[in-house]
Amino acid sequence: MSSTVDDSARFRSLYEHAPCGYLSLRPTGAITRVNRTFLDWTGYSADELLDGRRFQDLLPIGDRIYYETHFAPLLTMQGEIREIAVDVRSADGRKRPVLVNMTLRPEEPGGSAAVLVCVFPAPDRREYERELLHARRRARESEGRARRLAETLQSSFIPPALPPVPGLEVGDAYRPAGAGDEVGGDFYDLFEVSPDRWGLVLGDVCGKGVEAAVVTSLARYTVRAVATEAESPADVLRRLNSSLLDHGTERFCTALYAGIERGPDGGPFLTVALGGHPAPLLATPDGKVRPIGRPGDLLGVFDEVDVSDASVELRSGDAVLFFTDGVTEARRDQEELLGEERLADLLSGVRTLRAAEITGRIVNAVLDFQQCVPRDDTALVALKVP
Numbered sequence: 001m002s003s004t005v006d007d008s009a010r011f012r013s014l015y016e017h018a019p020c021g022y023l024s025l026r027p028t029g030a031i032t033r034v035n036r037t038f039l040d041w042t043g044y045s046a047d048e049l050l051d052g053r054r055f056q057d058l059l060p061i062g063d064r065i066y067y068e069t070h071f072a073p074l075l076t077m078q079g080e081i082r083e084i085a086v087d088v089r090s091a092d093g094r095k096r097p098v099l100v101n102m103t104l105r106p107e108e109p110g111g112s113a114a115v116l117v118c119v120f121p122a123p124d125r126r127e128y129e130r131e132l133l134h135a136r137r138r139a140r141e142s143e144g145r146a147r148r149l150a151e152t153l154q155s156s157f158i159p160p161a162l163p164p165v166p167g168l169e170v171g172d173a174y175r176p177a178g179a180g181d182e183v184g185g186d187f188y189d190l191f192e193v194s195p196d197r198w199g200l201v202l203g204d205v206c207g208k209g210v211e212a213a214v215v216t217s218l219a220r221y222t223v224r225a226v227a228t229e230a231e232s233p234a235d236v237l238r239r240l241n242s243s244l245l246d247h248g249t250e251r252f253c254t255a256l257y258a259g260i261e262r263g264p265d266g267g268p269f270l271t272v273a274l275g276g277h278p279a280p281l282l283a284t285p286d287g288k289v290r291p292i293g294r295p296g297d298l299l300g301v302f303d304e305v306d307v308s309d310a311s312v313e314l315r316s317g318d319a320v321l322f323f324t325d326g327v328t329e330a331r332r333d334q335e336e337l338l339g340e341e342r343l344a345d346l347l348s349g350v351r352t353l354r355a356a357e358i359t360g361r362i363v364n365a366v367l368d369f370q371q372c373v374p375r376d377d378t379a380l381v382a383l384k385v386p
Contacts, residue, residue, distance in 0.1 A: 021119035026112070027104075029054035029072075038119060043091035055117065058088050060095060071102070075115065079104045085122065097122045162190045162381070165198050165260060167268050169384040171355030173363040177326070177376050185212045185253070186324045186377040187220045191227075196261055199227045199236075202381055203255030203277065204324045215251045215300075218243065223257065233257040233273035234307045237299060241275070244300035252300040256280065256293065256322065260383075263313035268385060270320065271311045275299040278325055281344055283351040285317035289344040292320065319351045319358060320383045326376035330366050338369050355384040 015022060021038030023031055031049045039046060042058070056067045063086040074081055080103045087095040101118040162170045170190065185205030193199045201223045205215045219240060226239040236257045244253065254277040263269030272280060276298035279291035296307035314320070323343070330338040343362070350361045359380045366378055 021098075021117075023055060023117040023119070025055050025115040025117060027115060029056050029067075029115075031055055032114070041090070041096065041121065042088060048091070060087050060089060063087055075102055075104050088119070158187065158379070159189060163192070165190070165268075165383075167262070167385065168260070169355035169382075169386055171357070171359040171382040171384070173359035173378075173380045175363055175367065175374050175378045177374050177378075185216050186326065186379040187216050188322070188379055188381055189220055189224065190381070191224060193227050193259075198260040199223070200258040200260060200322065200381065200383075201236075201255060202322045202324065202379065203253050203275075204326075204377070204379075205253040206251050211249075212251060215244070215247070215249050215253060218247055218249075219253055219255065219299075223255075227257075232309050233259045233271050234296075234309045237273050237275040237296070237307045238305060241299045241302075241305045245303065249300065252276075252298045254278075254325070255299055258322070265313060267316075268314045268383070269311065270314065270383075271309050273307050273309050275305065275307050278323060278328060278340070280320050280322040281340075281347055282312065282314075283319045283321070283347045284315070285351070287348045287351065289348050291340075314383075314385045316385050317352075318385045319347070319355070321347050321358065321362070322381040322383075324377065324379045326374065326378040327362070327366055327380065329376060330370050330378070331375060332369050332371070338366060342369075355382040358382040358384065 016036040018035060018037055021041060022033075022035040023038060024033035025031055031053050034046060034049050039049075056064045059067055066086070071081060071084065080101070082101050084100045084102075086098060086100060088098050090096055099120045099122045101120075103116045105114045105116055158174050159172075162172050164170065172188065174186065174188075185207060186203070187205070188200075188202040190198065190200050201220070203216075203219055205212045205219065222240050222243045223236060226243075227236055230236040230239060237255060240255060253275075255275045256277040256279075257273050257275075258280070259271040261269050261271075270292065272293040274293045274296040276296060279293040279295070281289050282292050283289045292312055293310045294308050297305040299305060321343075328338055328340050328343055332338075346362050346365050347358070350358050353361065359382045363378060363380055367374060
């Protein structure tokens with residue numbers, strides 16, 4: 001008999017002074033039993049809590065609504081809930097972060113259903129959750145700043161509007177890869193070299209990020225600087241190659257340069273040089289499409305590069321499309337490439353439109369081909385003889 005009494009006393013002491021709070025509730029939430037640990041944490045007396053007080057009454061309004069709309073239904077359906085983070089309001093009004101476990105004990109013969117509650121203090125976890133929320137907020141802000149920086153840098157490589165060229169319509173389009181939160185290597189520019197000569201450059205520096213941006217900026221402004229002195233478009237690319245090598249960068253680039261002037265028959269006369277870059281496509285009024293230019297070496301790799309000039313005089317209704325490899329290498333389902341043949345078909349189909357409409361239609365078609373998720377930067381420039 002004495003042993004039974006001692007065991008009962010020990011169990012009673014273990015319940016009262018356990019390292020966590022214990023409560024028993026009616027299904028309505030009314031508290032029917034509470035241990036000393038919970039009372040010490042919260043500052044309540046047993047009489048205050050056992051006088052019809054409900055467990056949800058100890059929660060702030062937000063957690064109370066969550067209890068009634070989530071806790072209680074989930075407990076009824078599953079019979080238990082585990083590690084629910086809430087605040088418990090103590091007797092002095094302060095909120096104490098806790099983790100709550102609840103088990104629904106079914107009604108037994110001669111008794112009623114009960115909810116057994118175990119409460120653990122969780123100040124460290126709540127502080128961790130707050131810090132995690134702050135970290136996520138800081139990450140979102142940092143991501144936003146990075147995206148704005150990328151857009152600002154990229155805008156310095158892509159002119160806001162191309163200048164008019166006598167005798168030609170001009171159109172352009174650019175779409176960054178992915179979410180546009182990283183600086184790409186695509187660039188283009190159209191500028192007046194002399195009163196009767198114009199220069200068009202379009203290129204792609206390998207890679208992305210700040211290092212690629214430095215090389216992209218160097219390439220774009222080098223072309224502008226040397227174009228007035230160079231003997232030909234091929235000479236422009238040779239000088240650009242030397243500048244890249246002198247800079248000491250490990251990043252190469254592809255580029256094309258097109259000189260534009262008036263031809264012998266009075267039409268726009270293009271002279272194109274290719275430095276490892278895809279050749280532009282010429283669409284004639286009869287729907288035929290062919291490339292312009294001869295393949296040349298990558299720039300920024302070799303001391304001497306093999307680049308050469310190719311010329312064509314444009315006629316009324318001709319359209320020329322300049323593009324980066326983000327167009328032809330657009331992928332569908334990670335396998336199928338758009339390719340130059342599809343691009344030629346696209347250009348043939350829109351050749352009668354104005355230059356701006358040509359680039360707009362084609363860039364939309366490229367995006368559609370990739371399910372609107374561009375995996376590489378896409379840049380296009382179109383020249384059209386009205």
